[in-house]
Structures are given as structure tokens and as C-alpha cells.
Amino acid sequence: MRLKIKNLLYQNYLILLAIILVGLFLRTYQLRERFLYSHDQDLAGWFIKDVVIDKHLRLVGQETSTQGIFIGPFFYYLQIPFYLFSHMDPIGGTYLVTFLGILTMVSIYFVFSQIFDKKVGLIGAFIYAVSFYTVNNDREVVPTMPVILWSVWFLYGLSLLLKNEQKKASLVFGILMGLIWHINFALILPVILIPIAYYFSRKRFEYKNLAPGLIALFVTSLPLLLFEVRHGFQQTKAMFYSLTTPQSDTVFTGYEKFQRVWYLMSKNIHGLFMGTFPWLSFESVSFIFVVILIFLIVKKIIDRRLLFLVVIWILIYIFFFSSYSKIVSEYYLNGITIIWILTFSVCIWQLLKRSDIKHFGVMILSFFFVFNLNKFFSYDINASGYVQRKDIVSEIKRNSNDRGYPCVSVSYITDPGYNLGYRYFFWLLNVKTAPIGNDVPVYTIVFPLKPIFVTDVNKGAIGLIYPNHESYAKERIEKGCSGENSNLTDPLFGFTR
Structure with missing residues (x-):
């Protein structure tokens, strides 16, 4: 009997190892080419430079889309060893999210x-x-990337409470609640499930079990507490203001908001499972999952207490974002992604358990595998990411060095916002910049490429126009470059010094 159990465990671990290797391959294949580098990743580089090079410990990360509210610094600090390993190159951030992706699989x-x-x-x-x-989620080097990892451990905490393991649950919830500010504020929504789960446990609450959780919460929240005390509770006020004041000029009625949230939730579910499967709409897939949830309830396949918590978890997200004034994006709803994975997994498990319908479970998993792999390999790679931006700045450095320019100016022909996401590379490659108008050669970055803009060099979807070298006198260039490096002194959107 023991030998049989050992063989089963060994078999399970071998399968898990194979799954991890497949997941690792999909997250590292064309790692540089598929690295979606933009302003958020540029800001992360400046944060890490500020800590590592300038020796400035930071209490907050970048400012969020809600003015006055900053993301916590934990995700940025996690990137530091990976940046050091890659010699301060932003590619180090991809090593971190790859590791977190593997950790999520194991979790x-x-x-x-x-x-x-x-x-x-x-x-x-x-x-x-x-x-x-x-x-794709695990390839994005952003603080919200670990939302699903956070969610699976929150689910674990709820299960611990239902099993009356209050001390363990307290520690799990203490860590997770402290990490909310560092990952995504929307993760505060399912916290209301904690007292409900405790009520379902039917066990007397013991205050001594709170100690591990309170300590963990205090430690993970310490940067927030220090920042708020030093800055007059700026974020607390901004958060209250954001919840009581319209955050968008676009006005939606209550039902229109609900429709949008339902559509985005359906889109996420479809993206999670369907790959390139062509015959089901977003709404059809969400309807199927609602039916599966109802089936699990009726058949009592999942502990009804846990199932009730899961349903409430979904409804909280739907109702909150249906009433929130800010325009909702897909990633806001990633906090319920783990529920769809759980629902699908239990459903397939039920199919595989029965020999008469086992082949349906195998077929569904096979289709899932094929259609998602097909989408992965047929996906158009972004041609304006890490590789192209770094190459453009490298070309500016090469050309300016060949010409003997001590510094350069940089202009952009692009839409607002797309001029961001280059400055860290100028620092990394040691290219000094000066403001335009100082008689300094101006290199122009063009995105996207258009026939009306004749470029000298193209890197993917990004072009570069060289300066008119003959129009710049050496003496005037040296005078224009005699000042400070504007790349280091100019304000950077979303970054506080």
C-alpha cells in the first residue's frame, strides 16, 4: 500500500514537473522579442536605479492612474537582484515574472x-x-502581474478558515492584506469574505490566533504607514476622493456599466480558455461557466460553504465595478481569474473520474492545449517593445559617438504617451541629453512608421531620423552640452524623486 502511494506521488510530481517545463518554455521563448517594454517598465528601471545607484530607499512605486495614489514598492524591490544579475538591464524584470509564473503554477x-x-x-x-x-500575464513586468498568485493563496486562506485552522489562516491573510497596496487595490474587494468564512466555520474565535497575521500585516504595510505619516495621509485622502468623485468624463448608466463589466469578464474567460477556438463568443463562454457553477452547486461536488464564498467573490467584483465611476479595464477583473481556473479544473476532474465519459475530459484538455499553443505561436509580436527601443537608443549612441557629439537632444513624432519608455535606456547606455533648442543635434524618434516621415533607420515599428549634421557647429554643440544631463534632471511622469 505504501509503495503504491509513493508511486502515485512520484507520478504526480513527474507530471507537475512536465507541466512546469512546458510553462517555463512558453514564458521564456523569445523572451526579449516578446518583452512589452513601455513607460511602466521604464519607471521600474528608474526606481531600481534610484535605490541601487543613488542609494535612496523608496517607500512608494509609481503613481497609479488615480492621481495621488501610488503603488507599493514591493514588486520593484523584488526586481533588484534580477536587475543586478543582468547588469541593470530591464530584461532582468522578465526573470522575476517568469519565476513568479512558475511559483503560481506550483501554488x-x-x-x-x-x-x-x-x-x-x-x-x-x-x-x-x-x-x-x-x-501573456506572466510576461508583463508590472506590479499587477502577481494578482492570480495572490488570489490562489487567498482561496487557500478561506479553506483554512473553513477547516478551523485559524492560526494558519491569520498568517496567510495578514501577508496577503499587507500586499494589496503593493499589487492592486482591487484585491481589497474579496477581503469581506474572511468574516463570512469564519462564520461558516462555526468555531469560537480565539484572539491569540490573530498575532501572526497582525505581525505580517504590519511588516508588509510598513512602507505605506511611513509614507502616509510623512505626507499627511495623502493616499488615504486620494482614495476617499476617488471613491466619492466621478473618475471619468465618460458617463455610463448603471446598466451600461454592468454590461461592460460582464463583457470584460466574458472576454477574460474566453481568453483564458479558448485560444484560437473560433466558434464561441465571449458571452457564450461565460454562460457555459455559469452553467458549470450551477451544476457544481446542485451536485454538491464542492463544499457548499466554499462554493457560496466563490459565488460571492464573483458578485462583489461585478457589483463594485458596475458602480465604480472609473472606466474598467480587463486586468481589474484578474482577481477572479482563479475562480474560473478552479471551476474548469473541478469540471474536468469529474469527467476524468468516470470511465464512461473520461474521453470527453481528455478531448477537452487536448483541444485546450492545441488551440492555446496555436494562438501563442501565431500571435503577432509587438514590434515596438524592449528590443526595438533599446536598439533605437543604441543607434543614437553609435551615430552621436561617430560624430563626436558630447550630448544629444531627442524629439518624438508620435501620439501623446508614446514618447515615454525610452529614458532609462539613455541612462543605461550612458547617452547624455540636453533640451531641444540648445544648439544640440536633435535625433527624432518616429512611431508608428508612416510614408510621410522619411526615416534614416528603422527598428521594427520605430524609426529614427538623424540630425542635419551640417547645421551644427562644434563650438555651439559643446556649449549646449555644457549643462546638466537633462535625462537625469527633467521630470518623469509618474515618478517622484
Whole structure:
């Protein structure tokens, strides 16, 4: 009997290892080419430079889209060892999110196995490893990337409470609640499920079990507390203002907001599972998942207490964002992605358990694998990301060095916002810049490429126009370059010095 159990465990771990290797491949294949580098990643580089090079410990990360509210610094500090490993190159950030993606696969396996069965854990890990949606999520070097990782451990915390393991649950929730500010403020929404889960546990609350959670919460929240005290509770006021004041000029009625949230939720579910599968609309897929949830409720396949918490979790997100004045994006709803993975995993597990319909489960997983791989390999790679931006700045450095320019000026022919996401490369490649108008050669970056703009060099979808070299006198260039490096002194949108 023991030998049989050992063989099963060994087999499960081999399957998990295979899943991890597939997931690792999908997250590292064409790592540089698929690195979507833009302003957010540029800001991360400046944060890390400020800490590592300038020796300035920071309490906040970049400013969010809501004025006065900053994301926490934890994700940025996590990138530091990877930046050091890559010699301060932003590619180091991709190593971190790859690691976090692998950690999420393992976490899903562990949590689903603890709540249900190891087979459910393997199915969940497989879904996360292969889904085009989650693969892309794990390639984005942004603080919101670990939302699904946070969510799976929140689910684990709820299960611990239902099992009356208050001390463990307290520690898990303490860490997770402290990390909300560092990842995504929307993660505060499911916190209301904690007292509900405690009520369902039917066990007397013991205050001594709070200690581990309170300590963890204090430690992870310390940067926020220090920042708020030093700055007159700026973020607290900004948060209150954002919740009580319209955040968008676009006016939606209540039903229109609900429609948009439902559409985005359906789009996320479709992206999570369908790959290039052509015959189902976004709404059809969400309807199927609602039916599956109802089936799980009726058949009592999942603990009804946990299932109730999961349904409330979904409804909280829908109702909150249906009433929130800010225009909602897809990533706001990533906090419920783990629920769809769980629902699908349990459903497939039910199919695989029965020999008469087992082949349907295998067929569904096979289709899932094929269609998601097809989407991954047929996906058009962004031609204005990390590789192209770094190449453009490298070309400016090469050409200016060949001409003997001590510094350069840079202009942009692009839409507002697309001129951001280059400045860290100018620092990394040691290119000094000066304001335009100082008799300094002006290099012009063009995006997107258009026939009316004749460029000298193209890197993917980004072009570069050289200065009219003959119009710049050496003496005037040297005078124009005698000042400070404007790349280091000019304000940077979203970055506080």
C-alpha cells in the first residue's frame, strides 16, 4: 500500500514537473522579442536605479492612474537582484515574472490539491501553464502581474478558515492584506469574505490566533504607514476622493456599466480558455461557466460553504465595478481569474473520474492545449517593445559617438504617451541629453512608421531620423552640452524623486 502511494506521488510530481517545463518554455521563448517594454517598465528601471545607484530607499512605486495614489514598492524591490544579475538591464524584470509564473503554477497545484484532489491540482497547474492569457500575464513586468498568485493563496486562506485552522489562516491573510497596496487595490474587494468564512466555520474565535497575521500585516504595510505619516495621509485622502468623485468624463448608466463589466469578464474567460477556438463568443463562454457553477452547486461536488464564498467573490467584483465611476479595464477583473481556473479544473476532474465519459475530459484538455499553443505561436509580436527601443537608443549612441557629439537632444513624432519608455535606456547606455533648442543635434524618434516621415533607420515599428549634421557647429554643440544631463534632471511622469 505504501509503495503504491509513493508511486502515485512520484507520478504526480513527474507530471507537475512536465507541466512546469512546458510553462517555463512558453514564458521564456523569445523572451526579449516578446518583452512589452513601455513607460511602466521604464519607471521600474528608474526606481531600481534610484535605490541601487543613488542609494535612496523608496517607500512608494509609481503613481497609479488615480492621481495621488501610488503603488507599493514591493514588486520593484523584488526586481533588484534580477536587475543586478543582468547588469541593470530591464530584461532582468522578465526573470522575476517568469519565476513568479512558475511559483503560481506550483501554488495552484498545492492549493487545489489541499482543497480537492491532486488531480485537480495538476489540471489547474496545466491550465495556468498553457493558457495564452496567463502566459501573456506572466510576461508583463508590472506590479499587477502577481494578482492570480495572490488570489490562489487567498482561496487557500478561506479553506483554512473553513477547516478551523485559524492560526494558519491569520498568517496567510495578514501577508496577503499587507500586499494589496503593493499589487492592486482591487484585491481589497474579496477581503469581506474572511468574516463570512469564519462564520461558516462555526468555531469560537480565539484572539491569540490573530498575532501572526497582525505581525505580517504590519511588516508588509510598513512602507505605506511611513509614507502616509510623512505626507499627511495623502493616499488615504486620494482614495476617499476617488471613491466619492466621478473618475471619468465618460458617463455610463448603471446598466451600461454592468454590461461592460460582464463583457470584460466574458472576454477574460474566453481568453483564458479558448485560444484560437473560433466558434464561441465571449458571452457564450461565460454562460457555459455559469452553467458549470450551477451544476457544481446542485451536485454538491464542492463544499457548499466554499462554493457560496466563490459565488460571492464573483458578485462583489461585478457589483463594485458596475458602480465604480472609473472606466474598467480587463486586468481589474484578474482577481477572479482563479475562480474560473478552479471551476474548469473541478469540471474536468469529474469527467476524468468516470470511465464512461473520461474521453470527453481528455478531448477537452487536448483541444485546450492545441488551440492555446496555436494562438501563442501565431500571435503577432509587438514590434515596438524592449528590443526595438533599446536598439533605437543604441543607434543614437553609435551615430552621436561617430560624430563626436558630447550630448544629444531627442524629439518624438508620435501620439501623446508614446514618447515615454525610452529614458532609462539613455541612462543605461550612458547617452547624455540636453533640451531641444540648445544648439544640440536633435535625433527624432518616429512611431508608428508612416510614408510621410522619411526615416534614416528603422527598428521594427520605430524609426529614427538623424540630425542635419551640417547645421551644427562644434563650438555651439559643446556649449549646449555644457549643462546638466537633462535625462537625469527633467521630470518623469509618474515618478517622484
